[in-house]
Amino acid sequence: MDALTSQQVTFKIFRFNEETDYLPFYNTYTLEVTHEEVVLDILNRIKWDHDGSLSYRRSCRHGICGICSIKINGKAILACKSRLFDLIKIFGTDLTIEPLSTKRVIKDLIIDKKDFWEKHAHVNPYLVSDIVEEPTSEHLVSPHDAEKLNEADYCIQCGACHYSCPALAINEQFIGPAAFAAAYRFSADVRDEGALKRLHIVNQEAEGVWDCVKCMECAEACPKDVNPIEKITKLHNMIFEANIAKNNVATRHAVGFAHSITKHGLLDEGELVRYSEGNIGVMKHIPEAIAMFKNGKIVMPWNMPKSKNLDEIKKLVKSSSTVKF
Amino acid sequence: MEKLRYALYTGCTARESTPELLKSTLAIADKLGIELVLLDEASCCGASHLQDYDDFLSLVLNARNICYAEKLGLTMVTICNTCQLNTAMTKHRLDTNPELKAKVNAKLAEVGLEYKGTSEVTHFLYALVQDFGLEKLAKMVKVPLSHFNIAPFYGCHNIRPSELQNLSNGGENPYNPTSLDDLIIACGGVNVDYAEKNKCCGFHAELQSPHTAAVLTGNAIAGAMDANADWMVTPCPLCHLKLDVQHHAASKAIGRDVKLPVLHMPQMVGLALGCTPAELGLNHHVTKVDFV
Ligand code: SF4
Ligand code: SF4
Ligand code: SF4
Ligand code: FES
Numbered sequence: 151m152d153a154l155t156s157q158q159v160t161f162k163i164f165r166f167n168e169e170t171d172y173l174p175f176y177n178t179y180t181l182e183v184t185h186e187e188v189v190l191d192i193l194n195r196i197k198w199d200h201d202g203s204l205s206y207r208r209s210c211r212h213g214i215c216g217i218c219s220i221k222i223n224g225k226a227i228l229a230c231k232s233r234l235f236d237l238i239k240i241f242g243t244d245l246t247i248e249p250l251s252t253k254r255v256i257k258d259l260i261i262d263k264k265d266f267w268e269k270h271a272h273v274n275p276y277l278v279s280d281i282v283e284e285p286t287s288e289h290l291v292s293p294h295d296a297e298k299l300n301e302a303d304y305c306i307q308c309g310a311c312h313y314s315c316p317a318l319a320i321n322e323q324f325i326g327p328a329a330f331a332a333a334y335r336f337s338a339d340v341r342d343e344g345a346l347k348r349l350h351i352v353n354q355e356a357e358g359v360w361d362c363v364k365c366m367e368c369a370e371a372c373p374k375d376v377n378p379i380e381k382i383t384k385l386h387n388m389i390f391e392a393n394i395a396k397n398n399v400a401t402r403h404a405v406g407f408a409h410s411i412t413k414h415g416l417l418d419e420g421e422l423v424r425y426s427e428g429n430i431g432v433m434k435h436i437p438e439a440i441a442m443f444k445n446g447k448i449v450m451p452w453n454m455p456k457s458k459n460l461d462e463i464k465k466l467v468k469s470s471s472t473v474k475f
Numbered sequence: 476m477e478k479l480r481y482a483l484y485t486g487c488t489a490r491e492s493t494p495e496l497l498k499s500t501l502a503i504a505d506k507l508g509i510e511l512v513l514l515d516e517a518s519c520c521g522a523s524h525l526q527d528y529d530d531f532l533s534l535v536l537n538a539r540n541i542c543y544a545e546k547l548g549l550t551m552v553t554i555c556n557t558c559q560l561n562t563a564m565t566k567h568r569l570d571t572n573p574e575l576k577a578k579v580n581a582k583l584a585e586v587g588l589e590y591k592g593t594s595e596v597t598h599f600l601y602a603l604v605q606d607f608g609l610e611k612l613a614k615m616v617k618v619p620l621s622h623f624n625i626a627p628f629y630g631c632h633n634i635r636p637s638e639l640q641n642l643s644n645g646g647e648n649p650y651n652p653t654s655l656d657d658l659i660i661a662c663g664g665v666n667v668d669y670a671e672k673n674k675c676c677g678f679h680a681e682l683q684s685p686h687t688a689a690v691l692t693g694n695a696i697a698g699a700m701d702a703n704a705d706w707m708v709t710p711c712p713l714c715h716l717k718l719d720v721q722h723h724a725a726s727k728a729i730g731r732d733v734k735l736p737v738l739h740m741p742q743m744v745g746l747a748l749g750c751t752p753a754e755l756g757l758n759h760h761v762t763k764v765d766f767v
Contacts, residue, residue: 223650223651224650224670225650240648240650240651241650241651316674316675316687316691317680317684317687320686320687320690320691321684321686321687324687355683356684360680360683360684361680361683361684361687362679362680363675363677363678363679363680363684363687363688363691364523364631364675364679364680365631365635365674365675366631366632366635366636367631367635367675369635369636369638370635370636370637370649370650375638377636379636383523383526383527383530386527386528387527387528387529387530390527390528390529399682399683400682400683403524403682403683404524404525404527404528405528406524407519407521407522407524407525407528408525408528408529408532410519411518411519411521411525411536415517415518415519416487416490416491416518416519417487417491417519417522418491419487419488419491419492423682426682427682437723438720438721438723438761441720441761442492442720442761445758445759445760445761446494446758446759447491447492447493447494447720447759447761448491448492449490449491449492455490455491457515457516457517457518458515458516459516459586462516462539462586462588463518463536463539465585465586466532466535466536466539466582466583466585466586467532467536469582469585470531470532470535470536470582471529471532472529472530472531472532473528473529475528
C-alpha cells in the first residue's frame with residue numbers, strides 16, 4: 151500500500167485578544183494536509199486563506215530562532231519544525247492548537263514571555279571572566295572541555311520546557327528548567343569564573359533546583375535535546391561538590407539515601423523522613439504515619455529488611471563515594 | 476510458549492510501605508505462570524535523590540543490582556517507575572559510554588562483580604503488555620471489571636524521557652500513552668480519559684516543596700473524579716503512596732475534597748483473574764477499597 155500523502159485534519163485554534171475579548175474561544179478549520187507540511191504551514195494557510203487576523207510568531211522557519219513555539223494537544227512544539235504527519239501519529243486527526251501558556255496570552259498564539267526572560271537574566275547567563283583587553287591569541291576551548299557543556303549550549307530560548315514545567319506552573323518563584331540549563335551551561339564552561347555565584351542562586355529554597363518534582367517534562371518538551379533535568383541533576387551535584395549545600399530538608403533528603411543504603415542496602419523510608427525533616431519537623435507527618443501504621447504500611451526498625459550481601463554494598467559505598475556532606 | 480522468567484527487582488517501597496504491591500505482583504505472576512526470581516541482593520536505586528548527591532555512587536550501586544540479574548541470565552523487571560528510571564538510566568549510560576563502564580567495573584571488581592550489559596531492564600507492566608500479551612491475558616479473565624470506570628495513572632518515570640524509556644516500553648508516547656488503558660480494557664474494565672493521566676503526582680518534592688506536590692496530587696485525583704472514575708490504577712508504588720495516603724493535604728491544597736481508591740496495577744489484574752482481596756493485600760490501603 152502506498153503511504154498516504156495527504157490527510158484531512160480538524161484544527162481547533164485558540165483565539166483571544168487581550169484588548170477586545172472577555173474570554174478566549176476556539177475557531178475550527180478542517181483542512182487537507184500533506185505529508186510535507188509542518189504546523190507553521192497550516193498556520194500560514196489559515197491566516198492567508200481564511201482569517202487574516204490570526205496572530206502567531208514566526209521568524210527563521212529553521213528551528214533556530216525559538217520564537218514559534220506553541221502547544222498541540224498539550225505537547226510543546228516548534229511550529230516550523232513539527233510535521234503534521236508525526237503529530238497525527240500521536241494524536242490522530244483532531245488537533246488543538248494553543249499558545250505555550252494560556253495564562254500569558256497577548257493575542258491568539260502570542261504570549262508575553264516576560265517571566266521567562268526574567269528567570270533567564272536572574273542566573274547570570276553569560277561568561278564571567280577577567281578578559282585580557284588586548285589578547286595575543288584566541289581563547290581556545292579543547293573539544294574535551296567543550297563536551298562538558300553537554301549540549302546545554304544548544305538552547306534556543308524557545309520556552310517549550312519552561313511552559314511545560316508543572317513545578318513552575320504552581321510555584322511562580324521557581325527558576326525553571328531553561329534558566330537552570332543556562333546556569334549549568336555557563337558554570338560548566340572552562341573560561342567562566344562565575345559558577346559559585348550562580349550555584350548560590352540556584353541553591354535557594356522555593357526558587358532553586360530543590361523544588362523540581364523530577365517529572366521529566368522538560369526533557370520531553372525540548373526540541374533541541376538540551377535535556378534540562380539532566381543539567382538540574384548536575385547543578386545538584388555541583389552544589390554538593392562546592393560544599394555550599396545548606397543543611398535543610400532538601401539536602402538531607404538526598405544525603406539520607408546514602409546513610410540508609412550504607413546501613414540496610416535498602417532505603418529506610420521512615421528514617422529518611424525523620425532525618426530529612428529533623429525531630430521537630432517530622433511531627434507534621436504523624437497523622438499520615440498513624441494512618442499508614444494502622445494499615446500495615448510502616449516497617450518497624452527491628453523489622454527493617456536488609457539486602458543480602460550487605461557487606462558488598464558497604465564496601466562499595468566506602469570506595470565509590472565521591473562527595474561529603 | 477516457553478515459560479516467562481524474570482529477575483524481580485522489588486525496590487524498597489514494595490518491601491516496606493506498600494507490601495501489597497509485592498504480594499499482588501507475586502500472586503498474579505503465579506496465576507499467569509510467570510516465574511519471578513527475587514533479587515534479594517539488590518540495594519535501593521537511589522530514587523533519583525542519591526543521584527543528586529553522589530551520581531557515581533548511584534551508578535555503581537545500580538550496576539551492581541543489574542549484575543545479579545545478569546548472573547541469572549534473566550531480564551530484570553521492576554515494579555516501581557522510579558526504580559525503572561534509575562536502573563534503565565544506569566544501563567543506558569554504561570552501555571553507551573565504555574570509559575564510564577570501565578570506571579564502574581573497576582569498583583565492582585572489588586566485590587568480585589562485573590557489569591556486562593547483557594540483561595534488559597523493563598517494568599512489569601511492559602512485560603505483561605509485550606511479552607505475555609494482552610490477548611492471552613484477556614482470555615484468562617475470570618471476573619471482568621465491567622462495572623468499573625477506571626482511571627489509569629501512568630506516572631512520569633515509565634514514560635519520560637521517552638528517548639530512554641522507549642528502549643523498553645515498546646514506543647509508548649508520553650503525550651498519549653496507551654499501555655495501561657489497554658490493560659484496563661483487557662481486564663474487562665472501562666478506561667476513562669483525563670488530562671492528568673500522564674502528569675506528575677508530585678511525590679519527589681513532597682518534603683522539600685509540599686505545596687507543589689499536594690497541588691499535583693489533588694489535580695490528578697480531581698481529574699479522575701471529574702472523568703467519572705470509580706477508582707484509579709497505577710504501575711508505580713510512589714504515585715500510589717501519594718494518591719492513596721495524601722488526599723487530605725491534596726484536598727486542602729486545591730480547595731476541594733478529593734479522594735478515590737487507588738489500586739496497584741497487579742491488584743487490578745489480580746481482581747480480574749479472580750484473586751481474593753486478601754491475596755492482593757487490599758486491606759493495606761489508607762483510602763479504603765470498598766467496592767470488592
Ligand atoms: S523535571 Fe523539574 S524542571 Fe523539568 S519540568 Fe519537571 S519539575 Fe520542571
Ligand atoms: S532548553 Fe530546550 S525547550 Fe527549554 S528553552 Fe532551551 S531549547 Fe527551548
Ligand atoms: S524508587 Fe524508591 S522503592 Fe524504588 S528502589 Fe528507589 S527508593 Fe527504593
Ligand atoms: S520560526 Fe524560528 S524556530 Fe520556528
